[in-house]
Amino acid sequence: MSLASAAVSPLPAPLSGTPLLQAESLTVRFEAPDGPFDVVRDVSFAVRPGRTFCLVGESGCGKSMTARALLGLVPEPGRLAGGRILFQGDDLATLPEKSMERVRGRDIGMIFQEPMTSLNPVIRVGDQVAEPLIRHLRLSRKAALAEAAELFRQVGIPAPEMRLRDYPHQLSGGMRQRVMIAMALACKPRLLLADEPTTALDVTIQGQILALLGDLARERGMGLLLITHDLGVVAEMADEVGVMYAGRIVERAPVRELFGEPLHPYTRGLIRSAPTLDTPPSARLDAIPGTVPPPDKLPQGCPFRPRCPDAHARCAEEPPAFILESPGGARESRCWLAETR
Ligand SMILES: Nc1ncnc2c1ncn2[C@@H]1O[C@H](COP(=O)(O)OP(=O)(O)O)[C@@H](O)[C@H]1O
Ligand code: SF4
Ligand SMILES: [Mg+2]
Incomplete structure (x- = not known):
């Protein structure tokens, strides 16, 4: 059965339970002399009570800026140029700074x-x-x-x-x-944002601290938004995952589906280039060639095209707007290949 549907889902459908926080179509824009550019584009996801949502991607993909946007902390001359942030009946995108100060640190904890x-x-x-x-x-x-x-x-x-x-x-x-x-x-x-909370620590301590965060989330029914560039951390911690590339979520899926059957070529590249417990230290990993494009110099068409082993003619023409949905809408992939599945 083809799971493909041409509809663009405005909202991620719930995995289970009512989301604590729902980010809808977030866009963070910077003004520059040559014109504006977006470092976060049309990002949507939901964090559920007692669950961990991981944002993963290489450095420079917009993960930290997404977290800052949620908290009303986008640095000047940037701004939240679009989207809604639904949290406890409010849209945080429209709350005055005074109220946001109360939300930060009381309703939403943060570890940066x-x-x-x-x-x-x-x-x-x-x-x-x-x-x-x-x-x-x-x-x-x-x-x-x-x-x-x-x-x-x-x-x-x-x-x-x-x-x-x-x-x-x-x-x-x-x-x-x-x-x-x-x-x-x-x-x-109710919600904890943790942006690379253990990157500076050694592996054993890292494991202990992550386990602690996971336990606390489950015990307190707290939602955890965990940002990392490390797929090992994702595998260990996530319930759901958003893979970010060049300011967008390019694949979103429950963790098992993501590793079991990654849909987006970027996700597949990340998984191939991540060391596992079985990787001998001498092994050369299959790194994704090239680098993340800067947000003001995105290539025409699909932003991943210059690095994508599956790129074809259409990818140069238009960015993939296509979203593949599983029944229940828990998965999506921004890739033209998804259309032919
Ligand atoms: N103050 C800023 N002004 C302009 N661009 C910025 C600023 N801060 C970050 N960026 C750009 O936004 C993009 C996303 O950055 P960031 O969210 O920090 O990525 P990540 O956390 O995924 O490594 C990067 O291209 C970065 O260069
Ligand atoms: S749309 Fe094309 S270039 Fe982009 S990820 Fe898919 S196959 Fe690769
Ligand atoms: Mg960051």
Whole structure:
């Protein structure tokens, strides 16, 4: 049976359950002297309670900008030029900044590697974790510190009461990242955004921290939007996956389907070039040739065409608008090949 349908789905249909957050057709645009260009284009996905949605793709594909757009943190001279962000009955795209400040850190927790949310070197970590509890939940300092100790315990920081008094430099990288997670979780957010939260850590710690995030999401019924360039992380963590290329989601699928039968040539290339446990260290991986095009210099037609082993005449003419849907609409692929399946 052909699963192909010519309809362009405006919304990803639910995997199961009502989504916590629904991003619809997000577009992030930058103004430049030569004219505007889009770094995120028509991106739609949903994050469900207790589930993990992974955004994956090479560096420069627009993953971080998508997360920033969700939080109203697109840097100038960029802006959210289109789309809706449905969260708890609101469209975050239209909320005033004052309300967004409440959403960030209280309803939506975030863990980034960037200085924006990294720890303050001159404030004790206990006070840093207590701060959002005092500000957003109006706890007393004493109650907030007690809660901070409890959070430290939950994220696996040994001797939590003693660690509260430490400054960031007194902690290892893994412990600092746990403090960041504790901070992000302090106000019991419904949704956690984690942008490459473990990239700087060694593999063992990385595994522990990711497992912790997955457990917390399931236990608390929290949605997790996890951004990574690492397919190993995706395989380990994701329920659903959006593969991003040149600012677009080019394939979206439940994790098993994505690895079992990747539809988009970019996804297939990523999987071929990812090391697995069985890959001998000496093996040469089948890397995708070429690089991600900059958003202001996209090739005509399909943006992946210059690197695509399956490119054909039509791919140069028009970008694939075609979306393949499985019954229930959980899968889509932006590729002309999908039409002939
Ligand atoms: N402040 C900015 N001004 C203009 N372009 C930017 C800015 N920040 C990021 N970009 C561009 O947006 C694209 C997507 O970046 P990003 O979202 O950081 O990618 P990823 O997180 O997938 O590595 C890249 O081409 C990047 O160069
Ligand atoms: S549309 Fe063409 S160039 Fe683009 S991914 Fe599909 S086959 Fe490759
Ligand atoms: Mg990034």
